Amino acid sequence: MYLSKVDLPLRSDHALLDFFAFACWISLSLLVGKYHSHSLSHLCSLLTPQNLPPLSNSELWSMALCGIGLSPSVENVEAAYLSGNLSTRLIRRSPMRFIGKPSDLNRRQCWGVRCSSARKAVSSMGSEENAQTVLLDSVEEELEHVTRFKISNFKILDCVSVGLGGRADEVIFEAIVKDTNSPLNNTRVVLRRLTSAQAQRRGKRAIEVLKKLVRRRIMYHSYSMQVHGYISSPTSSGRVSFTLVHGYHGSFSLRHWLRQSDWLPTLEATLALDEECVRRVGDDTVGGPAVSRQLRLIRILMRDLLIGVNYLHSHGLAHTELRLENVHISPVDRHIKVGILGNAADFYENGLNSSTLDNNLDRRQMMIAFDMRCVGFMIAKMVLRELMDPFIFTKFKSFLTKGNDPSCLREFLLQFLSRNSPSGNSGLQILDRNWGAGWNLLSLLLATKPSKRVSCLDALRHPFLCGPRWRVVPSMDIIRWGLGSTAVRITEEYIYGQPQRSRLAHFIELMEMLNPNSKPKNWLELLPGKWRLLYCTGRHIGLTLRQPNARVLIGDVRLAVSRASKLNTNLSFTSEIGFKIMIGKDWPHDKTGISGKLEVNSLFRLTAGRRLYLEEEKTTGRFTMGPSNIQGSLARKLSGRKWRKAIPFKEFPSSLPAAKLASGDIEVTMNLGEPLNQNIDTAKNAVQEIRTQLPPEMFDLSKLVCGTYVDSRLLVLRGVNGSALLFTRSCDDESSGLV
Secondary structure (H helix, E strand, O other), X not given: XXXXXXXXXOOHHHHHHHHHHHHHHHHHHHHOOOOXXXXXXXXXXXXXXXXXXXXXXXXXXXXXXXXXXXXXXXXXXXXXXXXXXXXXXXXXXXXXXXXXXXXXXXXXXXXXXXXXXXXXXXXXXXXXXXXXXXXXXXXXXXXOOOEEXXXXXXXXXXXXXXXXXXXXXXXXXXXXXXXXXXXXXXXXXXXXXXXXXXXXXXXXXXXXXXXXXXXXXXXXXXXXXXXXXXXXXXXXXXXXXXXXXXXXXXOOEHHHHHOOOXXXXXXXXXXXXXXXXXXXXXXXXXXXXXXXXXXXXXXXXXXXXXXXXXXXXXXXXXXXXXXXXHOEEOOOOOOEEOOOOXXXXXXXXXXXXXXXXXXXXXXXXXXXXXXXXXXXXXXXXXXXXXXXXXXXHHHHHHHHHOOOOHHHHHHHHOOOOOOOOOOOOHHHHHHHHHHHHHXXXXXXXXXXXXXXXXXXXXXXXXXXXXXXXXXXXXXXXXXXXXHHHHHHHHHHHOOOOHHHHHHHHHHHHHHHHOOOOOOHHHHHHHOOEEEEEEEEOOOOOOOOOOOOOOEEEEXXXXXXXXXOOOOOOEEEEEEEEEEEEEOOOOOOOOOOOEEEEXXXXXXXXXXXXXXXXXXXXHOOOXXXXXXXXXXXXXXXXXXXXXXXXXXXXXXXXXXXXXXXXXXXXXXXXEEEOOOHHHOHHHHHHHHHHHHHHOOHHHHOHHHEEEEEEEOXXXXXXXXXXXXXXXXXXXXXXXXHOOX
16 A cells, blocks of 8 residues: 655654654554555655655664654644645644653663664755744744735736835735635735845734734724735745735825825815715815815825824834825725834833833833824825925925924925915915914924924814814914914015004014013023014005115015023124115116125123003103004903903003013124125115114114013014014024025
8 A cells, every 4th residue: 555645744843753753653554564565665755855865664664663662742733735826724733642661761872872873864854844844833823813825815916006116125916815715705905025034024013013903903994904914935945935915905105196186186086075074074065165175185184194193002002104105095994094014113112110111101202203203294295295396305304303493394485385376375375274273283293302292182183183163272372373373474465554563463462471481591592593574563664655865675684693601691683684775767677686784783681571561641652562552452352252261361461571681782784795885875875775664673783672472483572662573483594405
């Protein structure tokens, strides 16, 4: 009787004992006549590798006789069977036991001497097969909670979607499951073959993360790419090929969606937006202007993304790879998929014992902050399409990595935001809506200090991501931000009629009452830097209705503040005034001219002080507030329901804390381009015209008497005549790097 096939169950740790036990079983079978002796050679050829000569009958007999007194036991083992399509299946074996008389120590020593050469030969013969078996067994044990597929279970498609582009060590296929016993039958999936060891670690990590998230499977299926299982098979090089099988969620990633010319209507159609969808983000309308539609879509996508990221954070995981190209939108359930989580990191590496608790908390904060920064970049790209340009986005990131405060992003981005559209830049309009709420959310997501970045839950409550139907109670920080943003928007209109001037004066007064940094140490920390003048509540004199000796067009007016030493409160103020002198009678239409620059330097000492609100009859002119009705109008406004909860005063205060400024000597320098630099009279006329158009406090710095408001973005200084100067923090040309 001949054996046609033997599936040898070998394990790497007991390979030699298993082989000898099997040989003993053969020898016992021959002794009792179960098999003919001529079948022993055939059994040997089946047991040994093809590249080694088979063992002779005498060798097998000797090994059987040597081991007749042993009584080893073989546990349940697994062997990999290779088919023609490189798929793998498990062959389970039942326990096999060999029982015989126990041998004494001498018998065991004799057996070791007689069979040493045979043991070495068998060990070398099975090394390659055992190595592959060990690899397959380790993969099976590690990934036992997911399905192990065979390649024959899939029908490979002849195309791959552009949105599935992987790394250099990944090979992507799309396939259809063809297994009638599988719940995924006829479902399209993605086969991600991971070629390098690092890529395979990512794939196994994605399966490992599934263990932690399986408790809330509905959330996992809604916000993550579903990992269905894997394909594992040995290769000719002795390594194990590993292919991850995960869900297919559309042909485009979010990055590819945004690169489409008609991305807005196409994505709206993909998500099948209806009243129920927009109601989830607090909106009550569908359609409308393009800016409103884009804002509504951004709210839907970003809220969904934040819910998914918060789901990971609540399970002690950080995504670490949140990018537009890793995020997909499923047209089936209309949810954001945050990737396959191959690089997800645990918050707590060493458990929650007391010795590592502080380190784990710091690690958790840093990881959450990193994910929120990535979310901030994604929102910025979705709103501001210019950031899809790699060059501009590199400058955008460089601005942040150099330590610039993200609250100044608007001032920085205005330099290169496209305004060629007749309706203006849509991204700028979206971020400016609701009192600049979008810029506030970006500044919180991209904050320089990780501890200052907003969490997912706080971001979901932010006014920018909440529609008009939701009543959001703004925090005091958002109220301050809204006042400042509205004042900045009014100054950019350049229409300074009486209504605009009155509104600006009101907003500045409210900002001063809500100043969060009234102590001198706060001023010394926030004041240094470069500030651009936006508006002055004093007089405004232009060129239109006058005939000056020199036609001077004022450019940017900046105030540079530096602190020489941290040991004292001395500050250096430099007023930098850029201008052009226009020559000729066609200056209203031709604004080209000869450039010039005027600088005024002075030293100041900063101390604590208070700004007094004096009665009109007691006013001496030194601390007047401008028009006589501003104070009364402001008091009536503060008594209304709208501001009663926001303002911490029940009645109009008689004084407010301020930073008192005491000036020293003043130095004035001016540079003019050729040929005007040779003409003294022209220089005199230019200086006179500059003094006429500029607020007097910017030319004579000694007229600055106190600071009443400062934060990371805006600054308000008061002059000796009571007028207020509103500044915004400026970005140096060197830091922006843009032309």
